[in-house]
Amino acid sequence: MRYLARSAAGRPVVGDDGGFVPLSAAYPDAGSVRDALAHATDGLRGVDSLPAARTAWEAESFGPFLGDPGKLFGIGLNYADHAADLSEAPPDEPASFFKPATAATGPGGPVRLPPTAESERVTAEAELAVVVGRTCRNVDESEVDDVIAGFAPVIDMTAEDVLQRNPRFLTRAKSYDTFLVLGPRLAVPEPDADDSLDDVEVRTVVNDTVESRNTVANMHFSPRELVAFHSRVMTLEPGDVISTGTPGAHPVEPGDSVRAEVDRVGSVSADVVR
Structure with missing residues (x-):
């Protein structure tokens, strides 16, 4: 994988597993990660070929990979096991919803729980997100890459x-500030890579205990299907983020630490406070 990221101070970078360089070394016309998303659809330039010294990832602190995300989609009940856990039948079509941009936060969080007078049970859910790089409409699944x-x-x-009080409260239940933690790096497949992601495992980890896990192959609708489907509903734009559903949710309390682990893509963690 190659990566796009933003330092905690907002400086955009491009890199690989061995480290990163300033984004401007690869794309002088790109002043932000969002500017580079269209380049990523073709595969990012290799770091070894760039005129800049590589820095180790550990030498820098990173914020969310996008400082200005576009539309934020969530997908409900996209794993059969999760639907069964909730005693619900899996939907015949993607069960999508929106989260506001103000819900987004970055690595470390913290995730801030609402007052107990509003909610006494908040769950955390690890997910794989797919990010749109080009403006598109009515994309065929065969061309979605x-x-x-x-x-x-x-x-x-x-x-x-x-949410349990009334399913019409979904938007409110999902939209509190800090209720979407974006990872520190956008993983971009190597150019011409045949990467189905089917064997990628997604894990919800709370206080270093794996509470749920499943593989992308067990999704009802794959990440590529979800992009194609939503492009038939509306115009998708660079920076739109589709969270593809969780293998399982776990309740959290102040003082907990939550982590999403996605094989070959990366991980992100956040502390929970009230």
Whole structure:
């Protein structure tokens, strides 16, 4: 994989598993990660060929890979096991919803729980997110790789007791500030890589205990299907993020630490506070 990222101070970089260089070394016309997303759809330039010294990832602190995300989609009940856990039948079509941009936060969080008067049961959910790199409409699934910039780990949060009171409260249950933790790096497949992601495992980890896990192959709708489907509903734009559903949610309390782990893509963690 190659990566796009932003330092905690907002400086955009491009890199690989061995480290990173300033984004401007690869794309002088790109002043931000969002500017580079269209380049990512074709595969990023190799770091070894760039006129800049490589820096180790550990030498820098990183914020969310996008400082200005576009539309934020969530997908419900996209793993059969998760639907069964909730005693719900899997939907025949993607069960999608929106989260506001103000719900997004970055690595470390913290995730801030709402007052107990509003919600006493909040769950954390690890997910694989797919990020759009080009403006598109009515994309065929066979051509969807031409508009995908890459993939990232995210933590989705739900005020579950709010949702249980009435399913029409979904937007509120999902939209509290900090209720979507974006990972530190956007993973971009190597140019011409045949990467189905089917064997990628997604894990929800709370306080270093794996609470749920499943593989992308067990999704009802694959990441590529989700991009194609939503492009038939609306115009997708660079920086739109589709969280593809969770293998399982776990309740969290102040003092907990939550982590989303996605094989070959990366991980992101956040502390929980009230």
